[in-house]
Amino acid sequence: MRNLSTDLTGYLKANEDQLKNSIIHSFLAIPENMELLKQLIEDPTDHLIHQLDESFKEFYFRIRFTSYLSKTIHFHSINFDKRHRQNADRFRLILDKPLSSETETSFLDVLATTEFKNELSEIEMSFGIEDQLTNYWLYEGYRQLTENQRQIISLAYLHGLTDSEIAHKLNRSQQAVSKSHARALKKMRDFLETASKREEHI
Numbered sequence: 001m002r003n004l005s006t007d008l009t010g011y012l013k014a015n016e017d018q019l020k021n022s023i024i025h026s027f028l029a030i031p032e033n034m035e036l037l038k039q040l041i042e043d044p045t046d047h048l049i050h051q052l053d054e055s056f057k058e059f060y061f062r063i064r065f066t067s068y069l070s071k072t073i074h075f076h077s078i079n080f081d082k083r084h085r086q087n088a089d090r091f092r093l094i095l096d097k098p099l100s101s102e103t104e105t106s107f108l109d110v111l112a113t114t115e116f117k118n119e120l121s122e123i124e125m126s127f128g129i130e131d132q133l134t135n136y137w138l139y140e141g142y143r144q145l146t147e148n149q150r151q152i153i154s155l156a157y158l159h160g161l162t163d164s165e166i167a168h169k170l171n172r173s174q175q176a177v178s179k180s181h182a183r184a185l186k187k188m189r190d191f192l193e194t195a196s197k198r199e200e201h202i
Helices: 004-014 022-028 031-042 046-096 107-111 114-126 136-143 147-158 163-170 174-200
Strands: 098-100 103-106
Touching (some): 031 046, 046 174, 136 174, 163 174
């Protein structure tokens, strides 16, 4: 009988250079993916090869998607901050003035209230991820998702919630959220791959 532990150790040592890649290292740091690799080494079937390949594609797409959104949101945040500072300087004198002759309360005082901050937070949460998707095909891929999948993707990548936090927020099981999350990413990835092949033949 083969020693699986020895086989895995041998494989990891033989591929030490490739495994130094940060993406591959992060992928195999997930217990489920390392378990898949162990099974593949023990029994290299086409099914397991396909399963590991799909898991890596999903993992890699998730990284690219997160990176894209982070850069896009960061870019919009910088522009928003610039516009905000320009407007703040321009209207500072107006904002400092009392709202009326009957009160000393200024508009800035209103902005500082807890009630206003809560309202602003709700407004920010109301923005969908569509507002951040400037890539046409990525946007179209997102539009292919079900309403439930779009909601999960938005909460995960726009608001930074984990599957566990999303499950709590939506009153669903974490397993159900994780499955929907994975299916949504696969659907978007497949759509982008199809769109890319279509463009190559134009």
